[in-house]
Amino acid sequence: MxxxxxxxxxxxxxxxxxGKENREILLCNGLVLAEDILSKDSLPPFDKSAMDGYAVRSIDTERITEENPRGFKVRGVIKAGQWCTESINLGEAYKIMTGAPIPMEADCVIEVEKVKTEGDIVYLYNEVKKDNHVIKFGEEIQPGDIVLKKGTEIRPAEIGLFASLGYKTVEIYKxxxxxxxxxxxxxxxxxxxxxxxxxxxxxxxxxxxxxxxxxxxxxxxxxxxxxxxxxxxxxxxxxxxxxxxxxxxxxxxxxxxxxxxxxxxxxxxxxxxxxxxxxxxxxxxxxxxxxxxxxxxxxxxxxxxxxxxxxxxxxxxxLGKLDCMKEDFPIILGEDFKVRKGRVKLLYVKIVKRDDKYYAYNIGSQSSNKLTTISKANGVLIVPEEYSEMNAGQTIRGRFIFK
Amino acid sequence: MxxxxxxxxxxxxxxxxxGKENREILLCNGLVLAEDILSKDSLPPFDKSAMDGYAVRSIDTERITEENPRGFKVRGVIKAGQWCTESINLGEAYKIMTGAPIPMEADCVIEVEKVKTEGDIVYLYNEVKKDNHVIKFGEEIQPGDIVLKKGTEIRPAEIGLFASLGYKTVEIYKxxxxxxxxxxxxxxxxxxxxxxxxxxxxxxxxxxxxxxxxxxxxxxxxxxxxxxxxxxxxxxxxxxxxxxxxxxxxxxxxxxxxxxxxxxxxxxxxxxxxxxxxxxxxxxxxxxxxxxxxxxxxxxxxxxxxxxxxxxxxxxxxLGKLDCMKEDFPIILGEDFKVRKGRVKLLYVKIVKRDDKYYAYNIGSQSSNKLTTISKANGVLIVPEEYSEMNAGQTIRGRFIFK
Missing domain, CATH: 3.40.980.10 (MoaB/Mog-like domain)
Incomplete structure (x- = not known):
C-alpha cells in the first residue's frame, strides 16, 4: 500500500x-496543440478602423475645440469588406464602419458619437491624434510569427484564432x-x-x-x-x-x-x-x-x-495538458465532522460559498457504496490520516467533484 | 443603453x-431532471457485506480478546452475486466477499485483515458488534422513495444512480x-x-x-x-x-x-x-x-x-439549471492596470493562483478584435465604470473564462 x-x-x-494527429479545428476544443502555429499573413492585413466613425487626416484637425468646431465634406462611406482606392484630401472625411480599411492619406478615426452631421458635412469638436482608433497593418501578427505555441490548450478563442489564420486543421496530441x-x-x-x-x-x-x-x-x-x-x-x-x-x-x-x-x-x-x-x-x-x-x-x-x-x-x-492535477483549496467546516483514523479519507460534503469563502456540510453516511450519498455532494474534504474529530470552524483542504 | x-x-x-423529453441516461450528463425519480426497489435488496471478511453471529464473539482469541469453523465462501440459503450456527463462520449477502442468523462481518486462518478455522481476536460492516436491507432506499428530485443537475453519479434504480431513460428539460x-x-x-x-x-x-x-x-x-x-x-x-x-x-x-x-x-x-x-x-x-x-x-x-x-x-x-450565472471572486492585482473610465470593463488578464489567492497580470492590448489577446488570458477582471487607475495589491472581482 x-x-x-x-x-x-x-x-x-x-x-x-x-501520439499526434491532424484534426479539424472544431473538434479540437479541450485538446492540446502538438505543433507551433505560425501566421501566414499580416494581421490585420491593412490599417483598419476600430470604430464606427469618420476617417480624416489628423493634421487637418489641429486647433479644433468645442468652441471652434470644423466641418469636413463626407466623400462617401466605407464599410467592412470594401476596399477604398481613393485617397482623402484636406477638409474631407469618409464615413467608416468598424473593421473597414482606412482610406489612403487618412490616418485617424473619430467615433460617430463625438461628431454632428448636417447634410454631407460632418462637424468635429476636438482634435484627433494620428492613429486614433486605427488598428495598423500587421500590428497584431506578422508572417512567420509564432501565434500559438506547442502545448497550448485549445479553447474556443484558439479555435477562432486558427480560423482567422487560415488553419482548417491543426496537429494535436491524440x-x-x-x-x-x-x-x-x-x-x-x-x-x-x-x-x-x-x-x-x-x-x-x-x-x-x-x-x-x-x-x-x-x-x-x-x-x-x-x-x-x-x-x-x-x-x-x-x-x-x-x-x-x-x-x-x-x-x-x-x-x-x-x-x-x-x-x-x-x-x-x-x-x-x-x-x-x-x-x-x-x-x-x-x-x-x-x-x-x-x-x-x-x-x-x-x-x-x-x-x-x-x-x-x-x-x-x-492529452498533453500541463495542469493535470485536481485543484484543491481551503474549506471551512460548517459543522463538526467525525472520521476514523487511518488512511487519507475523501469525505463527501456539500460545499457552500458565502462571502467568497467555502464552507463544508455533512451529507450523511459515507459508506462506500452509496450513490445516493454522492448525489447529495458537490465536493470532498481531503482528511489527513491522523485526523479523527474535526470541529466547526476548522479549515481542511478539499475540492469540487465532477468539475 | x-x-x-x-x-x-x-x-x-x-x-x-x-420543454421536456425522455432521454437515454448516458446522454443526460450536464442536463437537468424534469421529473422526480422514485425507487422501484429496496436498496440494498438484502443485508450485504461492506467488506471482504467473515460473517459470524455477534453474540458468538463476546469476551473475545487478543489474549483470548476464538476459532470458528469456516463453512464456505459467499461471493458477490451468490445467494446463501443455509443459516449459520454458533461457532461457525462464512467467508464473505464485499457486496455478498449475509447468511441467515449471521449479523456481522469481521474484516479479513483482522483475523488469522488455519485450515478451515478462522481465529478472531476481538469482539464484533451487531451490524458491523453490514449494509442492511433497504438501508439506502425504500420502494417509492424519491431518490432524486426534479431540478437535479445530472452528473456521472446521478447517471450511475439511474442505472442502479433500473432507469434506462429519464425525463429532462429539453x-x-x-x-x-x-x-x-x-x-x-x-x-x-x-x-x-x-x-x-x-x-x-x-x-x-x-x-x-x-x-x-x-x-x-x-x-x-x-x-x-x-x-x-x-x-x-x-x-x-x-x-x-x-x-x-x-x-x-x-x-x-x-x-x-x-x-x-x-x-x-x-x-x-x-x-x-x-x-x-x-x-x-x-x-x-x-x-x-x-x-x-x-x-x-x-x-x-x-x-x-x-x-x-x-x-x-x-436547461433548467438554478445556478445559471457566472461565478466571480476577488482577485488581487499583481501589477498596476490602467483603463478608460466609462462603461463596466471586462479586462482580459492572466490569473495565477499562489497560496490559495488569485493574482491578475496584464496580457497586453485589449483592443476589441484581438484573438491573440484572449488566447493569452484565462480570466477577466470586472472593472467598475468609475475606475481608471488601479494599483498592484488592490482587489478587484473577476472570473475565469472558458470554464
Whole structure:
C-alpha cells in the first residue's frame, strides 16, 4: 500500500502523450496543440478602423475645440469588406464602419458619437491624434510569427484564432481511447429485476459518463462474469484496441478476483496495487506495451472517487495538458465532522460559498457504496490520516467533484 | 443603453425551459431532471457485506480478546452475486466477499485483515458488534422513495444512480438547439486568401465551439452577406427551426446593419439593444414566439465576451439549471492596470493562483478584435465604470473564462 502522493507521482511519471494527429479545428476544443502555429499573413492585413466613425487626416484637425468646431465634406462611406482606392484630401472625411480599411492619406478615426452631421458635412469638436482608433497593418501578427505555441490548450478563442489564420486543421496530441470492463457475478442489466443477491450494473454508466466528460471515446466491453479465461481474453483485447483500460470490480483482496493474476500472466508491469485512501484502497495501476491499465474497486462510490483522483490526472497528461492535477483549496467546516483514523479519507460534503469563502456540510453516511450519498455532494474534504474529530470552524483542504 | 445587471435581470426573467423529453441516461450528463425519480426497489435488496471478511453471529464473539482469541469453523465462501440459503450456527463462520449477502442468523462481518486462518478455522481476536460492516436491507432506499428530485443537475453519479434504480431513460428539460448566423461582407472562408479589406470568418468557429461546450447542438447558417432580404429570410428560418438564434456582426450603429430593422419588421420584441459594457456594447436581446434572439458584436473578442456574459446564463436557465450565472471572486492585482473610465470593463488578464489567492497580470492590448489577446488570458477582471487607475495589491472581482 502506497500513499496518495506516491501514487500520483508514479502515474505522472508514466503518463505521456501517445501520439499526434491532424484534426479539424472544431473538434479540437479541450485538446492540446502538438505543433507551433505560425501566421501566414499580416494581421490585420491593412490599417483598419476600430470604430464606427469618420476617417480624416489628423493634421487637418489641429486647433479644433468645442468652441471652434470644423466641418469636413463626407466623400462617401466605407464599410467592412470594401476596399477604398481613393485617397482623402484636406477638409474631407469618409464615413467608416468598424473593421473597414482606412482610406489612403487618412490616418485617424473619430467615433460617430463625438461628431454632428448636417447634410454631407460632418462637424468635429476636438482634435484627433494620428492613429486614433486605427488598428495598423500587421500590428497584431506578422508572417512567420509564432501565434500559438506547442502545448497550448485549445479553447474556443484558439479555435477562432486558427480560423482567422487560415488553419482548417491543426496537429494535436491524440486523445486516448478508453476501454471499460465491468466485472462481477452479482451484476444484472439495467432493465432486469434484482434477483436475490444481485444488484444492477451502475458503474458502467457512471464511469462511461466520466470518461466522456473528459472528451474521450469509450469502448465498453460490458459486464464480464468472474471467469478467469473469459476475463483474460477481454483484457487482452482491450489492451490491443484501446490506450487506457479500466476494470471495475474484481480488485479487492477477495478469492474470486482474477485481475491481478491476469496482469501478471500477460506480463504487465504492476506499478501499485493499493493506495492508502478511503474510499478506494484497492486500486491498481499497471503499464503494458505503452498502454495504461487501472483496476478500480467495484463499489460505485469508490470507483467514482478513484477515477477522479487517479485516472483523470493520467488522461490529462496523456492529452498533453500541463495542469493535470485536481485543484484543491481551503474549506471551512460548517459543522463538526467525525472520521476514523487511518488512511487519507475523501469525505463527501456539500460545499457552500458565502462571502467568497467555502464552507463544508455533512451529507450523511459515507459508506462506500452509496450513490445516493454522492448525489447529495458537490465536493470532498481531503482528511489527513491522523485526523479523527474535526470541529466547526476548522479549515481542511478539499475540492469540487465532477468539475 | 442599460447596465450589465439590468441586462442579466431581463435575460433571467425571460429565460425558461422550452420543454421536456425522455432521454437515454448516458446522454443526460450536464442536463437537468424534469421529473422526480422514485425507487422501484429496496436498496440494498438484502443485508450485504461492506467488506471482504467473515460473517459470524455477534453474540458468538463476546469476551473475545487478543489474549483470548476464538476459532470458528469456516463453512464456505459467499461471493458477490451468490445467494446463501443455509443459516449459520454458533461457532461457525462464512467467508464473505464485499457486496455478498449475509447468511441467515449471521449479523456481522469481521474484516479479513483482522483475523488469522488455519485450515478451515478462522481465529478472531476481538469482539464484533451487531451490524458491523453490514449494509442492511433497504438501508439506502425504500420502494417509492424519491431518490432524486426534479431540478437535479445530472452528473456521472446521478447517471450511475439511474442505472442502479433500473432507469434506462429519464425525463429532462429539453436542451435548446442554437442557430448561428454570421454577417459581414468583409468575411472570407477559412481556406481563402485574405483579399484587400477582407478578413477570415473566425466567429463562426469560436462561437460554435462555445455553444458545443455548453453541450448544445448548433445549426450554423454560415456567413450571410449584408443584404437585408437574404438576411431576413435566414433569420426567419432560424427562428422557425431553432430555439436560440445568435447573429454575430451587423449590430453596431453602422448604416449597413440590418438586424434590428429585421427584428422590428418580423415583430420580435427587442428587450435591449446595447449594454454598458466594454468590450461588447452593441449586444441586443429579443424574444419572438417563445424563441430567444441575440445579436452579438462582430469583433471576435467582443463576441466571445458577450457570449459568456449574457448567452451562457440564458442557456443554463433554459436547461433548467438554478445556478445559471457566472461565478466571480476577488482577485488581487499583481501589477498596476490602467483603463478608460466609462462603461463596466471586462479586462482580459492572466490569473495565477499562489497560496490559495488569485493574482491578475496584464496580457497586453485589449483592443476589441484581438484573438491573440484572449488566447493569452484565462480570466477577466470586472472593472467598475468609475475606475481608471488601479494599483498592484488592490482587489478587484473577476472570473475565469472558458470554464
Amino acid at each position: 502506497i500513499s496518495v502522493s506516491d501514487a500520483l507521482r508514479i502515474i505522472s511519471e508514466e503518463a505521456k502523450p501517445i 486523445p486516448p481511447v478508453v476501454g471499460l470492463i465491468i466485472t462481477g457475478d452479482e451484476l444484472v442489466d439495467i432493465d432486469e429485476n434484482i434477483g436475490k443477491g444481485k444488484i444492477r450494473n451502475s458503474n458502467e454508466y457512471a464511469i462511461t459518463s466520466m470518461i466522456r466528460s473528459l472528451g474521450l471515446e469509450v469502448i465498453s466491453y460490458g459486464v464480464v462474469k468472474d471467469d478467469k479465461a473469459v476475463l483474460k481474453k477481454i483484457i487482452e483485447e482491450a489492451l490491443e484496441k484501446t490506450d487506457i483500460v479500466i476494470t471495475s470490480g474484481g480488485a479487492s483482496a477477495g478469492d474470486y478476483d482474477f485481475v491481478e493474476t491476469i496482469l501478471k500472466e500477460i506480463g504487465a508491469e504492476i506499478k501499485f496495487d493499493s493506495v492508502a485512501i478511503k474510499p478506494g484502497k484497492p486500486i491498481s495501476f499497471a503499464v503494458f506495451n505503452g498502454k495504461f491499465f487501472f483496476s478500480l474497486p467495484g463499489n460505485p462510490l469508490s470507483a467514482i472517487t478513484t477515477f477522479e483522483q487517479f485516472i483523470e490526472p493520467l488522461c490529462n497528461k496523456v | 442599460i447596465s450589465v445587471s439590468d441586462a442579466l435581470r431581463i435575460i433571467s426573467e425571460e429565460a425558461k425551459p422550452i 436542451p435548446p438547439v442554437v442557430g448561428l448566423i454570421i454577417t459581414g461582407d468583409e468575411l472570407v472562408d477559412i481556406d481563402e486568401n485574405i483579399g484587400k479589406g477582407k478578413i477570415r470568418n473566425s466567429n463562426e468557429y469560436a462561437i460554435t465551439s462555445m455553444i458545443r461546450s455548453l453541450g448544445l447542438e448548433v445549426i450554423s447558417y454560415g456567413v450571410v452577406k449584408d443584404d437585408k432580404a437574404v438576411l431576413k429570410k435566414i433569420i426567419e428560418e432560424a427562428l422557425e427551426k431553432t430555439d436560440i438564434v445568435i447573429t454575430s456582426g451587423g449590430a453596431s450603429a453602422g448604416d449597413y446593419d440590418f438586424v434590428e430593422t429585421i427584428l422590428k419588421e418580423i415583430g420580435a420584441e427587442i428587450k435591449f439593444d446595447s449594454v454598458a459594457i466594454k468590450p461588447g456594447k452593441p449586444i441586443s436581446f429579443a424574444v419572438f414566439n417563445g424563441k430567444f434572439f441575440f445579436s452579438l458584436p462582430g469583433n471576435p473578442l467582443s463576441a466571445i465576451t458577450t457570449f459568456e456574459q449574457f448567452i451562457e446564463p440564458l442557456c443554463n436557465k433554459v
